[in-house]
Amino acid sequence: xxxxxxxxxxxxxxxxxxxxxxxxxxxxxxxxxxxxxxxxxxxxxxxxxxxxxxxxxxxxxxxxxxxxxxxxxxxxxxxxxxxxxxxxxxxxxxxxxxxxxxxxxxxxxxxxxxxxxxxxxxxxxxxxxxxxxxxxxxxxxxxxxxxxxxxxxxxxxxxxxxxxxxxxxxxxxxxxxxxxxxxxxxxxxxxxxxxxxxxxxxxxxx
Numbered sequence: 415x416x417x418x419x420x421x422x423x424x425x426x427x428x429x430x431x432x433x434x435x436x437x438x439x440x441x442x443x444x445x446x447x448x449x450x451x452x453x454x455x456x457x458x459x460x461x462x463x464x465x466x467x468x469x470x471x472x473x474x475x476x477x478x479x480x481x482x483x484x485x486x487x488x489x490x491x492x493x494x495x496x497x498x499x500x501x502x503x504x505x506x507x508x509x510x511x512x513x514x515x516x517x518x519x520x521x522x523x524x525x526x527x528x529x530x531x532x533x534x535x536x537x538x539x540x541x542x543x544x545x546x547x548x549x550x551x552x553x554x555x556x557x558x559x560x561x562x563x564x565x566x567x568x569x570x571x572x573x574x575x576x577x578x579x580x581x582x583x584x585x586x587x588x589x590x591x592x593x594x595x596x597x598x599x600x601x602x603x604x605x606x607x608x609x610x611x612x613x614x615x616x617x618x619x620x
Contacts (some may be wrong), residue, residue, distance in 0.1 A: 419568040421448045428579045430556045434587060438580040445573055452487075453570045459486050460574045462555070462581050464499035490571040493562045494578065498555070501531040505551075508535050530558060545589055552582050 421444075426435040436444075446454055465483050483495050534554030541547035556579060563575040 417568050418448065418570065418573055421445060422568045422572045422576075425576060428576065428583070430553055430579075430582070431586065432583070434580065434583050436580070438577060438584060441577055441580055445577075449570070449573070453573070456486060456488050456491065456570070457574070457577070459488070459491055460577045462498065462578065462585075464495040464502060488570070488574070490562055490564070490574055494559065494574075497531065497558050497562065501534060501551070501554070504531050504535045505538075508539060512539075530554060548589060549586070552585060556582055 428435070442457060445457060449457060482499065483492075486492055486495075531554075534551055537554070538547040538550045541550055559575050559578050563571050566572070
C-alpha cells in the first residue's frame with residue numbers, strides 16, 4: 415500500500431453540504447493513473463452499497479444484506495461496508511416495527527458497529543420530512559467515513575474515503591434537484607388552479 419501524498423494534497427477539501435468540486439466520475443479519472451495496480455482495482459469496489467454493487471441510488475435494505483460482503487482486500491472498504499450494512503438493517507428493523515410487521519425485517523442487525531448506526535436511525539425517525547431524514551442519514555454516513563478513514567491522510571484509505579464523500583454530495587445535489595422539481599410542480603398546479611377559478615395568473619397585470 416503506497417503513499418499518495420501528491421494526489422491527496424492536491425484534492426479540494428470536502429465539507430458536508432458544500433457544492434461538488436468535481437463529479438465522482440471525474441475523480442476516478444484523476445486518481446486512476448496515480449494509483450498502483452492493486453489500489454486501482456480496489457477503487458472500483460468503493461460504493462455506498464454494502465454489498466459491493468456498482469454505485470447507484472440507495473435502495474432499501476433487503477435479503478441481499480443478510481450476509482456480509484466478501485472481504486475486499488482493504489480494511490477500510492470492509493469496515494465501511496459493515497457500517498452501512500448495520501445502518502440499513504437497523505432501518506429495515508425500525509420500518510418493520512413502525513408498521514407492526516416484525517417478520518418483514520430481513521435479518522437482525524449486527525451488534526457491531528451498532529451505536530452510531532442506531533443513533534442515526536433514531537434521528538432520522540424523528541425528522542419532520544423524508545428529505546430531512548435522508549440528509550441526517552447521509553451526515554451520519556459522512557461522519558462514519560471520516561472515523562473509519564483513520565489518521566494517515568496520504569494512503570489509499572484517503573482516496574477511497576474521498577470517493578465515498580463525493581457519492582454523498584452527488585446524492586445531496588440530486589435531492590435538491592428533486593425538491594426543486596416538486597416545488598415547481600406545486601407552483602404550476604397553483605397557477606393552473608388560479609386560471610381555472612378566474613383569478614389572475616401569477617405575474618399577469620390585472
